[in-house]
Amino acid sequence: MIPFTYTRASSADEAASMAIRTGHKLLGGGTNLVDLMRKNVELPSCLVDVTALSDSIKETQEGGVMIGAAARNSAVAAHPLVRTRYPMLSRAILAGASAQIRNMATVAGNLMQRTRCIYFNDVAGSRCNKRSPGSGCDAVGGFNRYHAIIGAAPACIATHPSDMCVALAALDARIHVYNKNATRIIPIVDFHGFPADRPDLETVLEAGDVITSIEIPVSPFAARSAYRKVRDRASYAFALVSVAAGVTMRERTIDDIRVAFGGIAPKPWRAFRVEMALRGGPATQEAFDDAVEAELARAVPLAGNAFKIGLTKRTLSAVLTELTGDAR
């Protein structure tokens, strides 16, 4: 690691005024940033510890939940409001990493975590347009089992690795961001970008931006929701494919539905086409399959990850069968 200094911010304002300086980077639990610094992928000259920002988890006036940026992943997963009203979010967080890492990781850090693409993480040996724009991509012709099948670009096929964010995408979470006396609210589906032009820019955040909280609106469909993750081993591994889904039924018809995919795209992938295809229709195997096909019509599978098309289809079908079970 190159030398750096360490300081603690006691408020969002203080954090923002430090974050705007060259070489300064915010530090949550450090589970991603410290690792990337050790690998020389990230080279900050000063770390600004923001774990003293709000970590509260509270009901909003509208009946949603507001989660402070510094809340630890495990605290969110264990919170009674989250467990009972947004089970998919609890389950998604619990599907990620290990208990030790979830105790350390903050929700802001989880939103901002970088891809696990092995070429991105290999400074000495690999070309990567995300790490060093214009240098090329060794993943396209390389080992791409863990890479994206949809939404990617020839310049970058890395996936966003978060489980939590997949549930947040299905829940229409809103990210509260502070900068210079002003707060703006960014819908989660707009928070992470597409790699087409600038794979190095992963989110819409700008210099000096500090995430202060994540707001989850009231979601009637979330009470009946689930998160399922398929991976190369039963636990402590990143997703090959994951599905977050919530459904409300009116008799035998799908009244409302939210679906998001993880492991297959450069960002947590809200499956609007799946939702459109299923809303107002029957909860049948055929309908589920047609819906996935509509979503994945634009998929560009590679040598190592074409299996994800079938796996996405089967995983969604399993989750929706479970969620709509007694109403079918």
Add this chain to the structure above:
Amino acid sequence: MTIRINNNDVAPPDDARVSLLDLLREHLHLTGTKVGCNQGACGACTVLLDGDRVLSCLTLAVQADGHQVTTIEGLGSPEEPHPLQAAFIEHDGFQCGYCTPGQICAAVAMLREAASGMPSYVTVDLATEKTFLSLEEIRERMSGNLCRCGAHNGIVKAIQQVAKEQAA
């Protein structure tokens, strides 16, 4: 400020690059805590920070300033082993022993988490506040600690025995 490690006050290092793991092993010679991958993937470096299990390889020592750290050395001694240490011996919860300090620190925190109603990915009903530590639950909750020797059956049995004793 200071870092309180096994009830001793320790000054944080001047160099912010020093990990909590290196502070423990290289500066304080508390070599019970092991270094495996040094990148968060194995759990060998697990210690307790204010009672919660964390990875000391991904924790900067300066982040622990003002907090309490407990390592395997602070849990028990050969004369007075922690109940989990005794159970690991009884159930052959190790072969080479390299992962063991991390396993035991993780298990201490895991039993407390379970007692407080913390769910896991395999908990069927997330709304329930009562956790029954089945073998499946213990395996999932301990999945952050790898064992290269494959002593998992003994590890899980040792933990389940202590869980039962605590519940009794």
